[in-house]
Amino acid sequence: MKPYAVGVDVGGTTVKIGIFRTTGDLLQKWEIPTDKSEKGRNILPDIAKSVRDMLSAKKIGLEDIQGIGIGVPGAILNRSVVNRAVNIGWDLVPVKEQMEKLFDSKVNVLVGNDANVAALGEMWQGGGRGFQDIVMVTLGTGVGGGIILHEQILDGTFGAAGEIGHMTVNPQETRICGCGKRGHLEQYASATGIAYTARTVVAQTKEDTLLKGKSRITAKDVFDAAKKNDAVALKIVDYTAEILGRALAAVATVVDPQAFVIGGGVSKAGPILTDTVQKYYKKYAFHASEDTKFVLATLGNDAGFFGAVRMVL
Amino acid sequence: MKPYAVGVDVGGTTVKIGIFRTTGDLLQKWEIPTDKSEKGRNILPDIAKSVRDMLSAKKIGLEDIQGIGIGVPGAILNRSVVNRAVNIGWDLVPVKEQMEKLFDSKVNVLVGNDANVAALGEMWQGGGRGFQDIVMVTLGTGVGGGIILHEQILDGTFGAAGEIGHMTVNPQETRICGCGKRGHLEQYASATGIAYTARTVVAQTKEDTLLKGKSRITAKDVFDAAKKNDAVALKIVDYTAEILGRALAAVATVVDPQAFVIGGGVSKAGPILTDTVQKYYKKYAFHASEDTKFVLATLGNDAGFFGAVRMVL
Numbered sequence: 345m346k347p348y349a350v351g352v353d354v355g356g357t358t359v360k361i362g363i364f365r366t367t368g369d370l371l372q373k374w375e376i377p378t379d380k381s382e383k384g385r386n387i388l389p390d391i392a393k394s395v396r397d398m399l400s401a402k403k404i405g406l407e408d409i410q411g412i413g414i415g416v417p418g419a420i421l422n423r424s425v426v427n428r429a430v431n432i433g434w435d436l437v438p439v440k441e442q443m444e445k446l447f448d449s450k451v452n453v454l455v456g457n458d459a460n461v462a463a464l465g466e467m468w469q470g471g472g473r474g475f476q477d478i479v480m481v482t483l484g485t486g487v488g489g490g491i492i493l494h495e496q497i498l499d500g501t502f503g504a505a506g507e508i509g510h511m512t513v514n515p516q517e518t519r520i521c522g523c524g525k526r527g528h529l530e531q532y533a534s535a536t537g538i539a540y541t542a543r544t545v546v547a548q549t550k551e552d553t554l555l556k557g558k559s560r561i562t563a564k565d566v567f568d569a570a571k572k573n574d575a576v577a578l579k580i581v582d583y584t585a586e587i588l589g590r591a592l593a594a595v596a597t598v599v600d601p602q603a604f605v606i607g608g609g610v611s612k613a614g615p616i617l618t619d620t621v622q623k624y625y626k627k628y629a630f631h632a633s634e635d636t637k638f639v640l641a642t643l644g645n646d647a648g649f650f651g652a653v654r655m656v657l
Numbered sequence: 658m659k660p661y662a663v664g665v666d667v668g669g670t671t672v673k674i675g676i677f678r679t680t681g682d683l684l685q686k687w688e689i690p691t692d693k694s695e696k697g698r699n700i701l702p703d704i705a706k707s708v709r710d711m712l713s714a715k716k717i718g719l720e721d722i723q724g725i726g727i728g729v730p731g732a733i734l735n736r737s738v739v740n741r742a743v744n745i746g747w748d749l750v751p752v753k754e755q756m757e758k759l760f761d762s763k764v765n766v767l768v769g770n771d772a773n774v775a776a777l778g779e780m781w782q783g784g785g786r787g788f789q790d791i792v793m794v795t796l797g798t799g800v801g802g803g804i805i806l807h808e809q810i811l812d813g814t815f816g817a818a819g820e821i822g823h824m825t826v827n828p829q830e831t832r833i834c835g836c837g838k839r840g841h842l843e844q845y846a847s848a849t850g851i852a853y854t855a856r857t858v859v860a861q862t863k864e865d866t867l868l869k870g871k872s873r874i875t876a877k878d879v880f881d882a883a884k885k886n887d888a889v890a891l892k893i894v895d896y897t898a899e900i901l902g903r904a905l906a907a908v909a910t911v912v913d914p915q916a917f918v919i920g921g922g923v924s925k926a927g928p929i930l931t932d933t934v935q936k937y938y939k940k941y942a943f944h945a946s947e948d949t950k951f952v953l954a955t956l957g958n959d960a961g962f963f964g965a966v967r968m969v970l
Contacts, residue, residue, distance in 0.1 A: 419945060477814060479911075491911065493811065500913025501790060504945040511910045512903055512941045523944060590825055597824045598792075598804065598911040600813025628825045631836060632732060632817040 346410040349656050350395055353415045353458060353648025354378065356431040359391055362649040363398060366410050366657055368469065372398060373646065384433035392446035411452040411656030414439060415461035415648045419503035423454045423655075427503065454655045458648055460497045460506060463490025465651030466605045470643040475602040479595055480641065481508065481588075483610035486522065487530040487537075491599060497655070508595055509534070513587050533588045535610050538563035542580050551576050567613035581613075581620060589624025596625075596633040607641025614640070662723040662969050663708055666771060666961025667691065669730065669744040672704055675962040676711060679723050679970055681782065685711060686959065697746035705759035724765040724969030727752060728774035728961045732816030736767045736968075740816065767968045771961055773810045773819060776803025778964030779918045783956040788915040792908055793954065794821065794901075796923035799835065800843040800850075804912060810968070821908055822847070826900050846901045848923050851876035855893050864889050880926035894926075894933060902937025909938075909946040920954025927953070 345366045353360040355378060362373040376394050379386040391414075399406070416439065418429025424440035443453040456464070463472075463480035472478040476495045482488035487509030491498040498505040509530035510523050517527030519540075531537045542561045546553060553576035554569040555561050569577035592604055604625075606618055622638045629636070643650055658679045666673040668691060675686040689707050692699040704727075712719070729752065731742025737753035756766040769777070776785075776793035785791040789808045795801035800822030804811040811818040822843035823836050830840030832853075844850045855874045859866060866889035867882040868874050882890035905917055917938075919931055935951045942949070956963055 489910075493806070498806065498912065500946070501915045501949065502913055502945040504909070504943055505911065505913040507910045507913070507943045507945070509910075510943040511907045515903060515941070525941070525944070590828060594824045594907050595911050596817070597802075597820045597822075598818065598908050599811065600815055600818040600820070602814045628828070628838070630817055630820050630823040631838070632815040632820070633813075636814070 345657070346408050348404055348408050349410040349653050350412040351649035351651070351653030352391055352395075352412060353461070353652055354387060354391075354417065354432060355458070355648075356380070356417065359387070360645065360649050361391070361395060361398075362646070362653060363402065363404070364653050372402065373649070374398065378432060380433050383435070387432060388439065388442050388446060392443065396447075406447060406450040409451045411454065412443065412447070413461065413652035413655035414443065414453065414455050415458040415652040416455060417458045420455050420457050420499065421503065423456065423499075426455065452656060456497055456652060456655055457490075457499070457503060459488035460490040460499065461651030461655065462488075462607070462647035463492050463506070463605070463651065464497050464654050465643055465647040465649070466607065466641050467492045467495065468654045469650055470605070470647055471607070471639040471641045472603055472605040475637075477599070477601045478603045478605050479506070479508075479592070479599065479601045480605040480607060481592070482608035482641075483533055483535065483606065484608035485534060485536055487534045488608070491601075493599065508591065511591055511594065513591055529587065529591045533584055533591075533610075535563040538566055538580065538584050538610065541583060542566045542577075545576060545580055549576055553577065563610055567616060570616055581616060585617060585620035586624045589621045590628045592621070592625050593628035593630070596636055597630050600633050601636060603637035603639055605639050605641050607644075607647065611640055658970070659721050659723040661717055661721050662966050663725040664962035664964070664966030665704055665708075665725065665727045666774070666965055667700060667704075667727065667729050667745060668771070668961075669693070672700070673958065673962050674704070674708060674711075675959070675966060676715065676717070677966050681970075683963075685715065686962070687711065691745060693746050696748070700745060701752065701755050701759060705756065709760075719760060719763040722764050724767065725756065725760070726774070726965035726968035727756065727766065727768050728771040728965040729768060730771045733768050733770050733812065734816065736769065736812075739768065765969060769810055769965060769968055770803075770812070770816060772801035773803040773812065774964035774968065775801075775920070775960035776805050776819070776918070776964065777810050777967050778956055778960040778962070779920065779954050780805045780808065781967045782963055783918070783960055784920070784952040784954045785916055785918040788950075790912070790914045791916045791918050792819070792821075792905070792912065792914045793918040793920060794905070795921035795954075796846055796848065796919065797921035798847060798849055800847045801921070804914075806912065821904065824904055824907065826904055842900065842904045846897055846904070846923075848876040851879055851893065851897050851923065854896060855879045855890075858889060858893055862889055866890065876923055880929060883929055894929060898930060898933035899937045902934045903941045905934070905938050906941035906943070906946075909949055910943050913946050914949060916950035916952055918952050918954050920960065924953055
């Protein structure tokens, strides 16, 4: 194994990059803006230039690089080609091929889905450290998921393994999910979903609540109020946690992981959320899997480039 | 690779055994009764004697055996130890160790869960041939499941991967599932579940139906009537297929397989069931995974020992 490797996480606003020793130590991390103009055609050249500059500054030659792992918010074919990444303007982009060319064919490049590489990062050096089989759930604007089995990303046939945000949890739902279908986990357990639930409940309730009178209630408002024992907020947390706990119990009947790693902005609510989710998980889980561990993600926005580099190690 | 291998499928009534060439050809299959007396302590010695007799008759020496794979209806630890197999009276049984001893430590033995090895068998030489990543669903008295990824059984942390019969599909259900919890897929999509639905519907409907007047309606009665365009029977099939299709769409958000292989007695209903399940699958599936293949299992009761032998090849 060569001494260094590079992890890259391409996001809709910034690209996060890390240079690692292949022992796993992070040497340097930085970020550059994502240039989405012209269908995102500058993104890979920008990354290549920035990585080359940083390597030069550190006096690291390309011959000392084990590989470059890249996480992209889209469906990935064969660890090589991105098949649509709407957020950054890409259609079909042969990332591995283009990126290897940008490094004079001296460096091996592998590509992964952003949620999946984040899961791998958390398994490697984050909340999932010590486990080989985890399911990561990212509760942000949407609900992302990544499945790691035997320390490897599970991609799925259509690149859709771990898309648990789009599990139908309420077939009676009339609202439409971002994906075009209805009643998906993401519509309830994302920050957006929790805020929607809260606004609906507050508009209807006659109970007193700290959430009343807010011009636009957020998920954070709900958890803040719940921590102050606000009965209405607690009910919203309970409602959300039951849906999420039940969905994770369904996930466990499929892959039966060692641990669920909960990340994303909503997870900052901490135990008031995760303990309740775990309570409902136990209620709905198949008896053999009731004791699956629940841990919080710890790498935050760095999980992506940690997992990306792990792919090439 | 040595020229021969043995597959064994331990069931509650009979043990099914096959001798294979390691090229995959089945040379001989037979079965012996399962002796459940004395906590099932005779089962492994009975199998060993029967296999040894058959090998002698075929003039095959133990030194020509690549290995013996055994499927058991219970949770398996580390491909070696059975941790409870209620149907055959076993608590903690070190099957690999005991069986290898019964073959004078000359043969390697591996152990798998019966539903999981059946899935592996179907992938290898049954309905799932040509695929590497499948989910098998067995619709029988209960609903069993097995997950094969990269041609390998997924066991799960607690031996519970693929237990999709115990996915909660209706949290409002009041009836209790065989496992002790409520609202599980098995309560609707098994032969027992379909018969229950049918009896409930027929007791309440005012419509004319072929199912009326039967002393005890079975799942087969429902499909037979549906094939004759009986409106009530068709509604029951539709109701069942929607629940199953939605559950499989949930499974696909986790592992995104190439194909679902549908087996078990209920699958004998054929296209009237599977086409309807697939219709609802497409309705509920995440868009990327809508085109997952649906195929029928073809090995019937032989799937278990086919998959068991595949473990040692």
